[in-house]
Amino acid sequence: MDQLCTWLKASKFTVVFTGAGMSTESGLPDFRSAQAGLWRSKDPARLASTHALQHNREEFLDFYRMRIEALLSCKPHAGHVLLAEWERRGLIQGIITQNVDGYHQQAGSQHIAELHGSLTTLSCLVCEKTYTAARYQEENGWVCPCGGFLRPDVVLFGEALPASAFEQALNWTEQADLFLVLGSSLSVSPANWFPQQAKERGARLVIVNREPTILDDLADAVIHERSIGEVLKEMDLAMKK
Numbered sequence: 394m395d396q397l398c399t400w401l402k403a404s405k406f407t408v409v410f411t412g413a414g415m416s417t418e419s420g421l422p423d424f425r426s427a428q429a430g431l432w433r434s435k436d437p438a439r440l441a442s443t444h445a446l447q448h449n450r451e452e453f454l455d456f457y458r459m460r461i462e463a464l465l466s467c468k469p470h471a472g473h474v475l476l477a478e479w480e481r482r483g484l485i486q487g488i489i490t491q492n493v494d495g496y497h498q499q500a501g502s503q504h505i506a507e508l509h510g511s512l513t514t515l516s517c518l519v520c521e522k523t524y525t526a527a528r529y530q531e532e533n534g535w536v537c538p539c540g541g542f543l544r545p546d547v548v549l550f551g552e553a554l555p556a557s558a559f560e561q562a563l564n565w566t567e568q569a570d571l572f573l574v575l576g577s578s579l580s581v582s583p584a585n586w587f588p589q590q591a592k593e594r595g596a597r598l599v600i601v602n603r604e605p606t607i608l609d610d611l612a613d614a615v616i617h618e619r620s621i622g623e624v625l626k627e628m629d630l631a632m633k634k
């Protein structure tokens with residue numbers, strides 16, 4: 394931990410890369426944890442793909458209704474708030490996130506690249522107007538006033554990542570001298586290309602994840618078996634000494 398704090402304080406450009414493990418302490422499930430990961434009991438192809446949107450709409454709606462209601466009923470935890478504080482203190486320069494819950498923004502972080510879109514808004518497939526997910530929850534209708542279907546603004550399996558988020562993430566990755574992964578199995582591409590690219594360009598790669606990841610061998614430091622909230626809190630206390 395001390396080494397990590399030394400690297401963080403010495404770093405000129407630190408990029409944080411978060412996955413679903415960043416939000417489990419808020420109460421949202423991740424996807425591949427051994428016990429409660431969503432994809433341990435559900436098939437992403439049937440629920441979170443372009444095919445599901447077109448041909449399996451009932452199950453698609455049930456799945457995203459459940460996830461919208463969960464993200465609206467939970468909130469960012471102390472780890473999200475610490476990352477926002479570290480940004481204000483100049484300790485981190487950007488957050489690349491695979492998460493769609495909007496919790497980094499809610500916690501006050503400003504420099505965020507959402508690689509997989511956002512579940513906080515829905516867009517009409519016909520007129521492309523965008524609404525907040527909170528409005529959906531009130532009116533509980535997936536129908537736009539124009540009559541079109543409102544789809545969640547998340548990247549579905551089979552869709553490309555948003556170009557602006559990808560370019561922002563690439564720009565930060567190319568400048569990073571420290572790349573800190575928090576709560577991701579790093580099993581999904583192209584998102585998992587960023588930590589590899591950072592390492593190839595000479596950045597230090599640190600992975601904090603409860604379970605082993607497929608990039609552990611590439612990392613300069615790995616912290617398993619610990620919760621992200623605890624690790625961030627311990628780091629923050631150590632840096633304030």
Ligand code: APR
Pocket residue numbers: 411412413414415417418423424425426427430437491492509576577578579580581601602603604605619620621622
């Ligand atoms: N502290 C530390 N690690 C944790 C915690 C925690 N509190 N909670 C969960 N983890 C770890 C799990 O052990 C797991 O390895 O976080 C990791 C989360 O990995 P995934 O569930 O695979 O989530 P993620 O890497 O974000 O998935 C990437 O896959 O289905 C798609 O679009 C989805 O964005 C998601 C992408």
